[in-house]
Amino acid sequence: MKNQVQLITYVDRLGGCRDGRDLARLKRLLSEPSAPLAGVFGGVHLLPFFHAIDGADAGFDPIDHTQVDPRLGGWADIKALTEDLDVMGDVIVNHMSSESPQFLDYSEKGEASAYAGLFLTLDAVFPQGASERELLSVYRPRPGLPLTYATLQSGERRILWTTFTAAQIDIAVHHPQGRAYLASILRTFADNGIRMVRLDAVGYAIKKAGDSCFMMPETFEFIGEFAAEARALGIEVLVEIHAYFQRQIEIAARVDWVYDFALPPLVLHAFNFRTAAALKRWIAIRPTNALTVLDTHDGIGIIDIGANASDRAAHPGLVPPEELDELVERIHAASQGQSRKATGAAASNLDLYQVNCTFFDAMGRDETAYLLARAIQFFLPGVPQVYYVGLLAGHNDMDLLARSQVGRDINRHYYGEAEIARDCARPVVRRLIELIKLRNRHPAFGGEFRVEPGGDQELYLRWQQGNAWAALRIDFATQSHELSYSDTAGAPQAFAFS
Missing domain, CATH: 2.60.40 (Immunoglobulin-like)
Incomplete structure (x- = not known):
């Protein structure tokens, strides 16, 4: 992977119109000499482009993980994109859609289905039954239990393991069908030039009775096995985990790449509280095998700099709890209250530990401060990634939020080609592009950091x-x-x- 800034984007939300040519348009936008973003990025993380991109969780609930949604294009378009850029794709290891052929077959045939062992049920994890204490020990940063009562088409009644939503059915990753399913995704990616994958929701992939079912030793074993399969195909692996910062350091020591999810709230803290103390403490201990981000398709993480919820006194956060609470309030104030309408219990939110807001609006649309925040990101060791809305210094999309009632959609705007061209002409975006080019081309960034x-x-x-x-x-x-x-x-x- 090149040591150059990468773009994070949905294919259809950056100049797309879902007519089967969106991937080709994206390639032109990022590579054609006359395009406003030509030669700006060294790589691109394509957020879910699989069939279908508009399910219950914006593509993170794939019906067919090995098929490109035809509204975007096909595998030939992905391969063409890899000719100019490093391309990253998501491997959603924890679950698949309730509309997938595998689950529909299981629903129809029940235990007679070839896929019967592929989907986790309550008794698959707790064959002797689960006590209240055991269920409450399962880690889930969302309200409620990770279980869904369902009546299958066969008439069988089951309690299914559903970590995220009822439409996302957890799979048994060690079942022969689970192994074959995940291996087929890796092979398809490798055959089409994808050289880096992000393991989405991998922290929840292993379930064990009596444990937290989150980032256990068995989870690390699974990540190691999966990463070995990926490396054999020439693919690097990024592990996506929101967790207590010390936990993130431990994880980073055992995987190829992690996100620096502590960075966004710490940068906001530095500007809001006019101190670099917490940020500098983190820089001194942070993992360097990190993708640095200020924004992604999800919200701004808070858990990543807070105290460990299991023992706050023994494991304090990077900032005091009162300052963390105040930081959230200041983000809401900077966004004129818009982020409050998309965060917490508002707007059907599932993630209670994130503030939903564009990073530009979280900084009160202060252009100089925003560019300084990007400079901090680009100066830290690691490979920077810039989310497409952040690239264009985007504002909160309150119209999309009102239509979808999904909190994270506030930061998932659909840009038309004319809007991209107009935003690329804004001074703040022009200067950000210049900053990206400096980070990509200056030889100092391949040397020693201090x-x-x-x-x-x-x-x-x-x-x-x-x-x-x-x-x-x-x-x-x-x-x-x-x-x-x-x-x-x-x-x-x-x-x-x-």
Whole structure:
């Protein structure tokens, strides 16, 4: 994987119109010399492009994980995209759609189905029955139990394991059918040029009676086995986990790549509380095999910098709980209350530990602060990813939220081609693109990173490789800042944030 900034996007929400040519349009947008985003990114994470992209969870509930939704294009289009860019795809390891052929066969035939052991039922995990204590010990950052009572078409009544929604049926990943299913996804991806996969919801993939059923030793064993299969096909693996920050460090030591999910709330904390102290503490211990993000298709994580819910006194967060609560309120205030309408118990939310808001609106649409936040992201060790709405400094889509009543849709706007061209002409977007190009092309970012000494209010980051260097200074108390770097002759240059 190139050490260059990557784009995160839905295929149909960035210039698409679901006419079968959306993937081809995306390739032109990112590669055609006259296009506004040509040559900006080294890679692209394609959010679910499988059949179907408009299920119960925006494609994260695949009916057929090995088929490209024909409204976007086909596998030939994916392969063509990989000619110019590193391409990442999602492997949804925990579940599949209740509309999948496998589940429909199971529903019709019950225990006579060839897929009977593929789908987890309550008694598959608790063959002796489950006590209240055991059920309450199952970790789930959503309200209620991860179970759904269902009457199959065969007339059988079962209690199905459904970690996320009733339309997403958990699979038995160690069952022969489960192994074959996941292996077929990897083979299809490899055959079509995808060289990196994100394991979606993998932390929940293994269930064990009497345990939390989240990131257990058995889960790590499964991740290791799956990653070995992927590597044999030339595919790198990214593990997506929202968890207590110490847990994330432990996970990172055992996998190829993780997200730095602590970074977005810590950057917001630094600007809101005018201190770099918590951010610098994290930089000192954070894993470097990380994809750095400020925004994704989900909300802004809070759990990632808070205390460990199982023992808050013994395992405090990166910021005090009162400041974490205040940070959430300040995001709501910065967004003029829009994020409140999309977060928590509002708008059919399933994830209670995330604030749904575009990152630009979470920063009060302050263009200079927003670009400084991106500079921090790009200066930290790891591979940066920029979400398509964040790339275009997008605003909260209140119309889409009103139509869908899904909180995360506030940050999942559909951009037409004319809107993309118009937004790319905005000064804040032009400067962000310039910043991305600097991060991709300057040789210093392939060298040595260090944090220079300074007070709690100051952040001073520096990269050096030979005579090439790049430095970022921010004083959060005064908002004074400087991004400087060497040109090819070694002379200092300054990046203009405004």
